[in-house]
Amino acid sequence: MPISFAFRPRIADALRGYDRERFLRDLGAGATVGIVALPLAMAFAIASGLTPQAGLWTAIIAGLLIALLGGSHVQIGGPAGAFIVIVYGIVERYGVANLLIATAGAGVLLFAMGLLRLGRLVRYVPVSIVIGFTNGIALLIAASQIKDWLGLDIDKMPADFFAQLRTIGANIGSFNPYAFGLGTACFVGLMLWPRLWAARARLQGSLDLPGLQRASEVGARIPGPIVALVTLTALASFLQFPVETIGSRFGDIPRGMPAFALPEFSWETVKMLFSPMLTIAALGAIESLLCARVADQVSGLPRHDPNQELMAQGVANFVVPFFGGMPATGTIARTVTNVRAGGTTPVAGVAHAITLALIVLLAAPLALLVPLSVLAGILFFVAWNMGEWREFAHLRRHPNDYRLKLLGTFALTVVFDLTVAVQVGLLAACLLFIHKMSSLFGVERSDGENGAMRFSLYGSLFFGATAKIDPILDEVERGPEQPQVVLDALHLVHLDSSGLDTLRQLLKAVQQKGGTLRLENLHEQPRELIEHAGFAEELGVTG
Known part of the structure; x- marks a missing residue:
């Protein structure tokens, strides 16, 4: 049967009957998500071995394209924590220029997957494999941030997990208590922030003080990462803590939009980078479609179109490398924030990109003061929320094949890399499925x-x-x-x-x-x- 080409972004349907009230809600939600995206975009880029502006402009450009072309009402696209380990490994092995080519190639693969209507196949990836590599990535993200959390004097961290631990152990003598205190305060504060406002709202509700209760509701909506970023950066700057900052490591952040540039391209390079391309495309597809499914459940809006979403992800990942960007996908934390802030259409995603662009263009110098240990604390929090750690405690409830796939994928992700983990995990899943069906x-x-x-x-x-x-x-x-x-x-x-x-x-x-x-x-x-x-x-x- 011939394949019919269908490219219909969800925004075309979402804007039917669009009114001023919905626009204001989308605008407010987009502005909120744009503020939340600021520290995360910088943190993901720095942890990936790139400059902070690579993450910021990826969030802006990819976020805009995914909102305009995607198949979901509320999905927010941009750099994601899941890519940190992959990108860092590619940069270490192939260099930044080849990362750009691999990202563009992954964009082509993602678009082809959507064009061939393969979006629903992602649902056939066993949940045990998804949990295994997600927990593995979360552990690797946390390990990659120990250096900045402890303020260690290490020029360059290796990509391998055990090599990282050896390097940290060899340089533990350069421990910086100021950096450790800021990173720990950031992580603990992010863990307590929502609980603090929830407890205060219950207390004030019982005291029948509607004004204070309303203030608690507003305070609870203020993104915790922004509160941590602003307060701890101000504290470190005012007290002149001797800690490494974005400015001391990377210099100035350019205010203008990065120039369009074509990386050097050859078929030999493409063949060499095919495995990284496949890894980026596979992870991007899984991450974005899982995020879209979560968004469907949380928002109650019409279900997303997985094939249109993959094509949008493909366009975004093909375009951002020409502006020095990194891989992008759907992001669960920002998407859920968008829904909870009142976003109902892709206009909120567009507003998120515009908000972030205005912050970068108008307030970039302020970002230079941010301590890297604070960003490490934010990433520890991301890694903690990313992993489904309770699944390890509940393994006894599951059959042996589930345990084998989850633990095997987790171990392979940590010891080797995500490519090996997913390939071996899917192979094991296929073999176990064949065995079960034959029985x-x-x-x-x-x-x-x-x-x-x-x-x-x-x-x-x-x-x-x-x-x-x-x-x-x-x-x-x-x-x-x-x-x-x-x-x-x-x-x-x-x-x-x-x-x-x-x-x-x-x-x-x-x-x-x-x-x-x-x-x-x-x-x-x-x-x-x-x-x-x-x-x-x-x-x-x-x-």
């Missing part, structure tokens, strides 16, 4: 009329279950001449080409002894395969 196929012997050998087939006769036909072959070969074999397919729900080939071998063995093979009670799928393959004529008679 559902069965053959039952029963007495037939006039001495016929009668067998009932149950389940799916596919490549993983063909060995279960061997006992029939053995019985035919050991039995009398001119056997009459009947296969009752009343409970055979599926047959593939390997199963058909096995039936051909059985027919050959029966004919060599001068006997006959008959199939009875065939369902539609096995019958169509048998007829199209010409096996019906070989049998002579079908039931």
